[in-house]
Amino acid sequence: MLTLNNIEVIYSNVILVLKGVSLTVAPGAVVALLGANGAGKTTALKAMSGLLRTELGEVTDGSIEFEGTRIDHKDPEAIVRMGMVQVMEGRPLFEQLTVEENIRVGAYSRNDTAAIRSDMEAVYHYFPNLARMKHRVSGYLSGGERQMLVMGRGLMARPKLMLLDEPSLGLSPTLVKEIFKIIQQINEEKHTSILVVEQNAFIALSISDHAYVMENGRIVLDGPSAKLKENEDIKEFYLGLSQVGKRKSYKEVKHYRRRKRWLS
Amino acid sequence: MIEFLQHSITGLMIGSLYALVAAGIVLVYKSTHVVSLAHGQLVAFGALFFWLFLGGLGLPFWVGLIPAFILTALLGLAIERVALRPLIGQPLLAAFLMTFAIFISLEGVFVLYLKGETRTLPHFLPEGNLVLSGISVPINQLIGFCVALLLFGLVSLIFKYTKLGLGMRATAEDHRLAQSAGIVVKNIFSYIWILSGVVAAIAGIATANVMDIYYMLPYIGINGLIVAICGGLDSLIGALIVGLLLGLVENVGAAYLDPLVGGGIKDVAGYAVLLLVLLIRPYGLFGLVKIERI
Numbered sequence: 385m386l387t388l389n390n391i392e393v394i395y396s397n398v399i400l401v402l403k404g405v406s407l408t409v410a411p412g413a414v415v416a417l418l419g420a421n422g423a424g425k426t427t428a429l430k431a432m433s434g435l436l437r438t439e440l441g442e443v444t445d446g447s448i449e450f451e452g453t454r455i456d457h458k459d460p461e462a463i464v465r466m467g468m469v470q471v472m473e474g475r476p477l478f479e480q481l482t483v484e485e486n487i488r489v490g491a492y493s494r495n496d497t498a499a500i501r502s503d504m505e506a507v508y509h510y511f512p513n514l515a516r517m518k519h520r521v522s523g524y525l526s527g528g529e530r531q532m533l534v535m536g537r538g539l540m541a542r543p544k545l546m547l548l549d550e551p552s553l554g555l556s557p558t559l560v561k562e563i564f565k566i567i568q569q570i571n572e573e574k575h576t577s578i579l580v581v582e583q584n585a586f587i588a589l590s591i592s593d594h595a596y597v598m599e600n601g602r603i604v605l606d607g608p609s610a611k612l613k614e615n616e617d618i619k620e621f622y623l624g625l626s627q628v629g630k631r632k633s634y635k636e637v638k639h640y641r642r643r644k645r646w647l648s
Numbered sequence: 649m650i651e652f653l654q655h656s657i658t659g660l661m662i663g664s665l666y667a668l669v670a671a672g673i674v675l676v677y678k679s680t681h682v683v684s685l686a687h688g689q690l691v692a693f694g695a696l697f698f699w700l701f702l703g704g705l706g707l708p709f710w711v712g713l714i715p716a717f718i719l720t721a722l723l724g725l726a727i728e729r730v731a732l733r734p735l736i737g738q739p740l741l742a743a744f745l746m747t748f749a750i751f752i753s754l755e756g757v758f759v760l761y762l763k764g765e766t767r768t769l770p771h772f773l774p775e776g777n778l779v780l781s782g783i784s785v786p787i788n789q790l791i792g793f794c795v796a797l798l799l800f801g802l803v804s805l806i807f808k809y810t811k812l813g814l815g816m817r818a819t820a821e822d823h824r825l826a827q828s829a830g831i832v833v834k835n836i837f838s839y840i841w842i843l844s845g846v847v848a849a850i851a852g853i854a855t856a857n858v859m860d861i862y863y864m865l866p867y868i869g870i871n872g873l874i875v876a877i878c879g880g881l882d883s884l885i886g887a888l889i890v891g892l893l894l895g896l897v898e899n900v901g902a903a904y905l906d907p908l909v910g911g912g913i914k915d916v917a918g919y920a921v922l923l924l925v926l927l928i929r930p931y932g933l934f935g936l937v938k939i940e941r942i
Contacts, residue, residue, distance in 0.1 A: 433828065435824065435827070435828055438737075438823075438824050438827065459827070459832075460827040460828055461827050461830050461831060461832045461833075464828065464829070464830035465830060469828075470828055472825070472828060476822065476825050477825075478817070478818050478821045478822065478825065478826075479821065480817070480821055480936070481814075481817060481818065481821070485814060485817075488811075488814060489814060489815070489818045489826075489829050489831070490829055490830075492811070492814070492815055492818075492829055492830045492831050493829075493830030493831075537829065541829070541830055
């Protein structure tokens with residue numbers, strides 16, 4: 385459904401951020417993209433959704449295809465219309481608008497009034513909290529409510545693929561669980577494919593089918609999530625499970641960092 | 649007392665014109681964050697277009713209104729497309745200066761056409777005065793006043809309840825976020841300039857209703873700018889209230905202070921109000937209060 389072919393991204397013509405990233409999202413799949421800060425995860429998402437160009441970034445090499453069409457030079461609003469929605473990091477809202485207006489803005493690219501109304505009901509069904517504060521000015525919502533609202537707004541565009549940028553950022557463990565349960569629910573009920581960027585590797589690996597690990601603008605590891613969960617490096621660096629008490633030698637440290645060739 | 653009320657009423661009538669002019673500036677600023685100096689020219693051209701159809705071609709006024717609206721809206725659209733769209737993403741100061749350049753260029757056209765003469769609109773509204781317990785109000789000014797109030801109501805309703813209005817409000821808050829929600833921000837800019845053009849035409853016609861069309865007419869934009877800034881630049885209700893207030897202060901001030909200082913209060917009043925408001929509330933009286941989470 386979505387394919388990144390060896391893309392390279394340069395900001396302001398000088399800063400090379402992505403150095404050849406390839407990635408695939410299959411229809412109906414949940415894919416996780418893991419990595420440390422500054423690895424280039426968000427840049428990769430922005431490259432897909434077209435928002436990159438609003439901040440002087442550019443895809444200089446490789447191609448991005450969505451359902452068979454090249455989208456690496458399309459405007460963000462055109463990409464939304466094609467069915468790919470990015471839920472940005474930091475949960476930006478239209479703060480002066482009410483909760484309901486925020487949700488309505490999400491459906492701006494559509495004209496089918498009846499379907500919009502039923503989709504709105506669906507959003508309130510997924511996030512009952514939002515239904516209770518429909519008419520509240522959204523700038524005063526709490527972090528968890530904001531996350532629900534931005535996801536609800538994203539859903540209103542009837543996306544075939546949703547890009548979620550760090551949905552767990554700054555939320556309590558219970559809330560994180562709840563949010564990810566809803567993500568899974570959306571994936572199963574609406575058959576929306578999901579690409580989720582996360583720091584919380586444990587929960588991201590639990591709900592995803594496939595995962596990629598990025599470091600320094602490159603994909604360094606990928607595979608089925610269940611398998612990655614068992615990977616020693618992932619266990620140590622992303623899940624925090626180390627073999628306490630044993631001596632470690634240099635050759636055990638992040639073996640993929642020492643690899644000469646990049647296979648992925 | 650009657651004298652005071654009379655001056656106040658006359659002031660409010662003039663004030664509604666300032667409010668109308670300011671409304672166009674506020675509309676543009678709200679969505680694009682560009683303070684348009686060119687708006688006074690849009691107002692003047694709105695009046696001129698109306699005169700062309702009314703005085704020039706002799707059409708009945710309700711027929712003349714429509715082409716005047718369309719032409720002014722097109723002028724607004726042309727300003728956006730030709731001059732401002734290439735500047736999207738550039739510093740706002742560049743766009744601001746561009747609107748100044750547009751003001752100067754359009755003024756050239758305006759003066760060239762008028763050649764120093766004045767044009768007077770034929771009387772197209774009912775004449776006469778409405779006298780109410782000693783206070784007389786010219787009927788044509790009263791109609792202008794009511795139109796101004798109606799227009800503010802209408803624009804507010806568009807903003808609040810239509811899909812286009814929702815898009816405009818969303819765009820006003822965050823261009824990038826609006827894009828990511830599927831709003832074509834450039835189209836919103838076009839619509840806003842069209843709307844601003846129509847509002848300018850109404851303001852121009854209402855102004856030409858009470859004064860002649862001559863080379864100083866575009867400078868009513870300066871009064872509009874004062875009103876818009878005092879009102880908070882992004883607040884329609886602020887523009888309305890401050891506009892009425894400015895008319896009031898000008899007129900009442902001139903009536904009572906002019907004999908003492910020998911005239912000229914009318915020209916100074918606006919700036920005195922601006923100075924005061926900016927000293928006390930730099931963001932204007934009704935400026936948007938940014939929501940901050942504590």
